[in-house]
Amino acid sequence: MIRIATRKSPLAMFQAQWVQAKIESHFDIACQLVPITTQGDAIQNKPLAEVGGKALFVKELEQALLDNKADIAVHSMKDVPAIMPEGLEVGAICERHDPADLYLSYYHADFDKLPKGAIVGTCSFRRRAQLLEKRPDLDVRAIRGNIGTRINKLKAAQYDAIVVAKAAIDRLNNVAVSLNMHTLDWMLPAVGQGAIGVEVVSNPSEQLQAVLSYLTHQPSFMCVTAERQMNAVLEGNCHSPIVSYARMEGDEIILLGKVYEVSGKQCIEASMRVPKQAYGTLGAKVAEELLSLGAKSLLDVDYADAKFDY
Numbered sequence: 001m002i003r004i005a006t007r008k009s010p011l012a013m014f015q016a017q018w019v020q021a022k023i024e025s026h027f028d029i030a031c032q033l034v035p036i037t038t039q040g041d042a043i044q045n046k047p048l049a050e051v052g053g054k055a056l057f058v059k060e061l062e063q064a065l066l067d068n069k070a071d072i073a074v075h076s077m078k079d080v081p082a083i084m085p086e087g088l089e090v091g092a093i094c095e096r097h098d099p100a101d102l103y104l105s106y107y108h109a110d111f112d113k114l115p116k117g118a119i120v121g122t123c124s125f126r127r128r129a130q131l132l133e134k135r136p137d138l139d140v141r142a143i144r145g146n147i148g149t150r151i152n153k154l155k156a157a158q159y160d161a162i163v164v165a166k167a168a169i170d171r172l173n174n175v176a177v178s179l180n181m182h183t184l185d186w187m188l189p190a191v192g193q194g195a196i197g198v199e200v201v202s203n204p205s206e207q208l209q210a211v212l213s214y215l216t217h218q219p220s221f222m223c224v225t226a227e228r229q230m231n232a233v234l235e236g237n238c239h240s241p242i243v244s245y246a247r248m249e250g251d252e253i254i255l256l257g258k259v260y261e262v263s264g265k266q267c268i269e270a271s272m273r274v275p276k277q278a279y280g281t282l283g284a285k286v287a288e289e290l291l292s293l294g295a296k297s298l299l300d301v302d303y304a305d306a307k308f309d310y
Contacts, residue, residue, distance in 0.1 A: 001030050002211065005061040005070035008035045009146045014171050015196050016074040019094070019215065026214055029207075034070045036060045058199070062088055065201050071208065073199040077192030077224055078165070080199070082232035091200035091208075093224050095217035097167040099194035099245065101127060101187045104169075105161035106154060109180045114138065114160060121150065121159040125262055129241040130187045131163070133264030147172055151179070163187070167194040188243040188258065191227040191236075195220055219248045222279040226255050229283025234259070234290065240299055243269075246282070253279050257286045259295040268295045 002023060006016035013035065020031040038060045058080055061073040065088060077093060084090065103111045108118070120131055121143030128140045143150055143159065147168050154162050166183060198215055200208060223246035236242040241260035246253055253276045258269040270289035274282050 001032060002072060002208070003032050003034050003070045005034045005036055005064045005073040007038055007057060007061070011076075011147060011168050011172055012074070015076065018171075019072075019074050019196065019198065022094075022215060023211055027211060029211070034064060036064060062199065065199065071200070072211075075197050075199060077195040077197040077228075078190045080192065080197055080228075082191065082228045082236065084199075087202055088199055089202050090197050091204060091212040092198040092215040093217065093221040094196045094198075094215055096195040096220040096224065097170065098183075099189040100166045100183045100185070101163050101189065101193075102166040102169055103161060103163055103180075103182055103184050104151065104154060105180045106178065107157075107160055107180075111135075111161070111182070111184065118160040119158075121153070121162040122164075124163075124190065125239060125241040126190055126243060126260070127163050127187065129260035129262050129264045129267075130243075131264070133260070133267065134186065136264065154179075165189075165193055188245050188256065191231045191242070191244045192224045195224050197224075219276075222253055222276060223247060226253060226279050226283040226286075229280075230255065230257050230287045230290075231283075233284050233287035234295065234299060236299070244283070244286075246279075248276065249273075251276055253282060255282050255286050257290050259290055259298050261298050261301070266298065268293045268298065 004016050004020055006012050016033055020033065023029060023031055038057050058075055062085055064070040065073055108114050116137045117139050119139045119141055121141055122128055123142050123144055131138055131140050143153060143162060147164060150162055150164065153159060198212060226246045227244040230244045231242060234242060241262050243258035246255040252273050254271065254273045256271040258267055260267050268290055270286050270293060272282060272286050
């Protein structure tokens with residue numbers, strides 16, 4: 001029996017069930033879901049940056065691992081802090097889905113044709129910065145809740161449009177056909193966006209190691225590891241408008257990193273290409289290049305106090 005800790009949201013349950021099916025189809029092992037309500041799910045009336053960031057979506061799941069109430073925890077990798085708690089590790093990263101961001105609106109078919117002052121919902125400082133870089137005339141406001149809740153707020157005309165992860169919409173596959181949507185090709189993703197990860201206690205058993213090895217998609221593992229390393233060296237958190245996106249090209253891995261000022265008026269970027277075998281140091285090298293270009297001046301700003309209407 002493998003006990004799988006997961007959040008209770010529809011997307012989290014889908015991801016945990018997907019991992020469960022993958023394990024049970026290949027191994028003679030039964031899995032049991034352990035649904036847990038996290039602080040991030042419980043606190044819905046405040047921006048994430050104000051109440052502790054994305055780590056609020058994983059803490060209770062991590063405690064279940066440490067208390068031996070679960071054997072693995074399934075996460076969206078974009079929610080997992082770059083620096084792991086003592087005694088825990090990322091044991092597997094599954095094949096990454098499309099990491100793009102998606103524009104959704106009931107009222108405006110095209111992002112470029114949004115009227116001046118249109119209200120666009122996102123709780124991401126990264127998305128906010130890139131939206132305002134592209135369209136400084138927009139009114140970008142925070143939005144909380146799972147995908148269904150956000151779409152309902154959009155339908156109730158609280159927002160003209162919202163921006164969400166494409167992977168979430170594709171996995172749930174429950175968006176109304178009347179909803180206008182398209183990929184924002186110019187918007188770069190968050191660290192680990194689109195990837196499902198499996199967290200375990202350090203030094204797992206041989207049996208669990210075999211399961212983790214089966215679940216791991218090596219190119220996705222390399223890319224997401226490089227992104228997370230860059231974020232860790234930059235000491236990025238949910239207040240930091242940071243882009244870190246790695247991709248494979250032949251036998252090489254390319255990492256692009258950007259650090260924004262939250263209004264989108266300033267951006268520092270760096271990129272590097274190395275043989276894929278060198279993925280383990282790529283993130284640190286790109287982070288060091290960003291810091292040498294002055295990224296620290298943007299990272300030292302307390303964006304938690306930035307104007308981000310709720």
